[in-house]
Amino acid sequence: MNTEQFLIQLEQWRASVEPRLALLSAAELEHSVPGEWSLLDKLAHLAAWDAEAVLALARAKQGGKPRYLNVTPAETDELNAQWHGENKGRASERVLGDFHGVWRQLVRQLHGFAPADLEDTKRYPWLKGMALIDFVDEWALQHEMEHLQHLLARPPE
Numbered sequence: 053m054n055t056e057q058f059l060i061q062l063e064q065w066r067a068s069v070e071p072r073l074a075l076l077s078a079a080e081l082e083h084s085v086p087g088e089w090s091l092l093d094k095l096a097h098l099a100a101w102d103a104e105a106v107l108a109l110a111r112a113k114q115g116g117k118p119r120y121l122n123v124t125p126a127e128t129d130e131l132n133a134q135w136h137g138e139n140k141g142r143a144s145e146r147v148l149g150d151f152h153g154v155w156r157q158l159v160r161q162l163h164g165f166a167p168a169d170l171e172d173t174k175r176y177p178w179l180k181g182m183a184l185i186d187f188v189d190e191w192a193l194q195h196e197m198e199h200l201q202h203l204l205a206r207p208p209e
Contacts, residue, residue, distance in 0.1 A: 053185050055167035062159065062193055069196075072203045078144040089136070092147050094199045096139035097132060099150040102158055105191045109161040109184075117178040158192055 076091070084090035089097070108118035120131065139147065162170070162185075169175055170185040179187055 053171070053183065053189060055162070055165075055170045055185055058185050058189060058193075059159070059162065062162075065193060065197065066155065069200055069203055073148070081144045081148075092144055093136060093139070095151045096142065096147045097135060098196050098199060099147065099154050100131075100135040100139070101195055102151075102154045102192050105188055106154060106157045106161050108191070109158070109165070109188070112176055112184060113161075113164065117176070121178060158188070162188065 073095075081092040081095070082090050084093065104118065104120055108121075111117060111119075120127075123131070165184070170188075171183050173179075173181050173183045176184055
């Protein structure tokens with residue numbers, strides 16, 4: 053994927069989600085049905101994984117690799133449950149602050165790389181032929197789209 057196109061896609065995605073999030077009250081963010089996460093839970097979940105993407109980029113820049121690169125589905129479930137427990141009951145303002153703040157850090161980290169380094173499929177051997185920009189797309193943008201796509205079905209007021 054082309055870095056410039058990806059950064060545009062990131063900005064367009066957030067520009068479509070942000071106005072819808074801004075319309076929601078704390079009660080709406082915290083509302084959940086039994087057995088499912090609230091929207092606030094999903095935002096905390098995404099902030100945690102985005103923070104890992106920020107850390108992964110910082111480590112890649114220093115020649116390292118992400119902490120959670122090759123986790124099994126069971127390990128992913130354990131991490132998700134751990135982070136869900138840690139974030140349960142946090143004020144919506146704090147979760148939203150983390151959600152927005154880590155996104156800004158992610159964009160800053162991406163701008164700190166040369167596009168060639170982000171796009172080179174051989175630059176980071178631990179990615180096994182995947183470009184770093186595609187890794188970030190999968191970990192951050194596609195993950196967010198998966199969890200928040202329903203917001204786009206709600207027209208902004």
